[in-house]
Structure formats: structure tokens, C-alpha cells
Amino acid sequence: MDKTVVKAFHVLELLAQAGAPVSLTRLAEQTGLQKSNVHRLLSTLCALGYARQGETSLYEPSLRIWELGQSVYSRFSIASAARPILRKLMEQTGESAHLAIFDRTDIVYIDKVETPNPVRAYTAVGGRAPAFCTASGKALLAYQPEETVRAVGALMRPQTTETLPDLDALNKELAGVRNQGYAINLGEFRENVAGLAAPVRLGNGEVIAAVGISGPLDRLRPRKLRSLAPLAMVAAADIARTTNAAGAPRR
Numbered sequence: 001m002d003k004t005v006v007k008a009f010h011v012l013e014l015l016a017q018a019g020a021p022v023s024l025t026r027l028a029e030q031t032g033l034q035k036s037n038v039h040r041l042l043s044t045l046c047a048l049g050y051a052r053q054g055e056t057s058l059y060e061p062s063l064r065i066w067e068l069g070q071s072v073y074s075r076f077s078i079a080s081a082a083r084p085i086l087r088k089l090m091e092q093t094g095e096s097a098h099l100a101i102f103d104r105t106d107i108v109y110i111d112k113v114e115t116p117n118p119v120r121a122y123t124a125v126g127g128r129a130p131a132f133c134t135a136s137g138k139a140l141l142a143y144q145p146e147e148t149v150r151a152v153g154a155l156m157r158p159q160t161t162e163t164l165p166d167l168d169a170l171n172k173e174l175a176g177v178r179n180q181g182y183a184i185n186l187g188e189f190r191e192n193v194a195g196l197a198a199p200v201r202l203g204n205g206e207v208i209a210a211v212g213i214s215g216p217l218d219r220l221r222p223r224k225l226r227s228l229a230p231l232a233m234v235a236a237a238d239i240a241r242t243t244n245a246a247g248a249p250r251r
Contacts, residue, residue, distance in 0.1 A: 007033065008041045015051055016065060021058030069126070078200070078209055079111045081242040086113040086211065089235045093228050095215035096120050099239070100136040100197070101208070102144065103128075105152045107137045110209075121193045121214040132156050132170055133163050135195035136210040138183035142174040143199060143207040149174065162187040182229045183210075187217050194220035196228055198236040202243070211236045 014030055015022060024042070028035045042059055045051035049064045082099045089097040090113045098112040106128045114120065123129075131137030131152050141149060153167030164170050177183045177199075185195040197212025212232055213220075220228075 004041075007031065007037070008045060011038060011041050012045060012050060012061065012065070015045075015059060015061045018060075021054055021056065021060040023058055027059070078239065078243045082111055082209075082211065082239045083113070085235050085238045085242070086111060089113075089211065089213065089231060090115055092231050093213050095213040095220065096123070097211070097213050097235075098123055098136070099200075100134075100140070100210050100212070102131065102137075102140040102210075105131060105148075105155055107131050107134060107140060107210070109136075115215070117215075119216055119219075121190075121195070121216065123214060129189060130155070130159070133159050133185065133188040135183045135185040135197035135214070136212045138170075138173060138177055138185070139197040139199045139210040139212065140207060141170075142177035142183070143201075159189050160187055160191045162191075164188065180229075181233050183212075184222070184225045184229075185214075186222065186225075192217045194225060196220070196225045196232050198229070198232040200236045200239045200243070202240050208243070209239070211239055 010031055011027060014027060024035055024038060027042070028038045031038060042051060042053070046053060049062055051059055052062045053059050079099060086097040086099060094115060094117060096112060096115045098109050100107040100109050109123050109125050109127050109129075112123060112125050129137060131141045132155070141152060149171065150167065153170055156164065156166065156170065164173060173183075182196060182198045185193075187193060193214060194217040195212055195214040197210045199207045200209040200211055201207050213228065
């Protein structure tokens with residue numbers, strides 16, 4: 001693995017995740033690299049059009065990143081198929097609905113329909129979350145190979161006091177997901193945030209995504225989540241059926 005390329009991507013990811021222009025000093029602190037090294041990486045990224053330096057000498061990602069992201073996103077036929085179904089799920093449940101896929105040991109949110117309710121849970125399209133402590137993550141992880149589950153288990157760390165403690169507990173939870181057809185999260189990733197998700201399973205049995213909802217724990221208690229589970233499962237089946245009918249590349 002080329003270390004310079006790894007460092008350059010790390011800097012680019014930090015720029016993209018920052019939410020505001022970042023100073024050279026701050027990037028050096030975040031990467032643990034010398035300022036001169038970070039400056040060389042930034043100069044290269046700027047020359048290639050992936051970053052830019054503003055009038056205040058702060059750095060930020062360029063629109064080229066967005067263009068590339070849009071090009072990749074357009075290949076996710078499942079996202080376009082899911083959008084009206086996500087909207088319907090949001091209207092039925094009153095909570096934000098989202099679509100997520102599995103990537104290595106995390107999930108990535110690829111689409112979302114926000115609830116108009118001013119009190120809601122926050123997730124960002126393109127954002128990542130650990131698979132072991134989110135409803136969507138567990139809905140997806142339940143259908144991954146055993147070695148993948150072990151790899152995720154090796155990364156398990158407490159996110160809140162409710163996070164599952166170890167791989168044994170995770171495997172027990174995943175068995176429940178396969179048995180009941182959905183997963184729940186009761187403050188395991190973020191305190192006072194609950195979630196529900198169902199796997200999107202194609203006709204051949206392949207699980208390609210998870211569809212779910214999230215919201216404040218005081219609105220989404222266990223009994224409430226169980227009552228909404230059939231809606232998430234229907235949404236997942238509708239997305240799978242629409243994606244199959246589209247016949248386009250899913251990812």
C-alpha cells in the first residue's frame with residue numbers, strides 16, 4: 001500500500017468531514033504529520049482540483065468531490081427505487097426513514113427522508129456508523145459471512161451504556177434478527193436515539209440494503225418499535241421488488 005496515497009486520502013477525508021474550511025495547523029494536528037508534509041499533500045490535491053485554498057488561507061474540498069460522489073450515487077439504482085417508499089414509511093411512522101448499505105465493517109446511509117417533526121434523530125446521507133450498534137447495521141450484519149461478523153466483533157467498543165458488550169451478545173442479537181425479520185436499536189449508538197430496520201432481500205436471498213427509521217427513544221420505546229416493524233418489513237419488500245424490476249446495477 002502506497003503510504004503517500006493513504007495520507008493524501010486521509011487529508012481529503014478530513015476536509016470533506018470538517019463541515020467548514022480547515023487550517024493547515026489543524027490538519028497537521030489531526031493527521032499527526034508535519035506541517036510541511038501536509039502542505040505538500042494539500043498542494044497536490046489543489047493542483048488536481050480536489051481541494052482549494054480560500055482567501056483566508058483555509059482549505060476545503062472542491063466541487064469535484066461532489067461531482068464524483070454524484071457519479072457514483074447515480075449507479076445506485078436501489079436509491080432511486082427506494083425514495084418514494086422511504087417517503088411513505090416516514091409518513092406512516094412519523095419518523096425519519098433511511099436506506100443504508102453495508103461497507104466492510106460499517107454501514108453507509110445512501111438516502112434519507114426527514115420527518116417534519118422538529119424533534120428527530122440526525123443521520124447524514126453519505127455518513128457512516130458502526131454496524132454492531134445500529135438497527136440498520138444489525139439488519140445487514142445478520143446476513144454477512146461469519147468471518148465478517150467476527151471482524152466487526154473485534155472492533156466493538158462501547159458507544160453508550162447500552163452498546164452490546166461483546167461478540168457473543170452480538171451473535172445472539174443477529175440470530176434474533178434472522179428469526180423475526182427486523183432489528184432494533186435502543187440507544188446503543190447514541191444516547192436517547194432508537195431505531196428499527198429491516199433487510200432488503202432480493203428474490204435470490206441476497207441482502208443488499210436495510211431500510212429503517214430512527215427517532216428519539218422517548219417516542220420509540222420497544223413496544224412502539226415492535227408495532228412499527230411490519231411497516232419497515234413491507235417497505236423492505238417493496239424496495240426489493242422495485243429494484244428487481246428495474247434490472248439495473250444495484251451498486
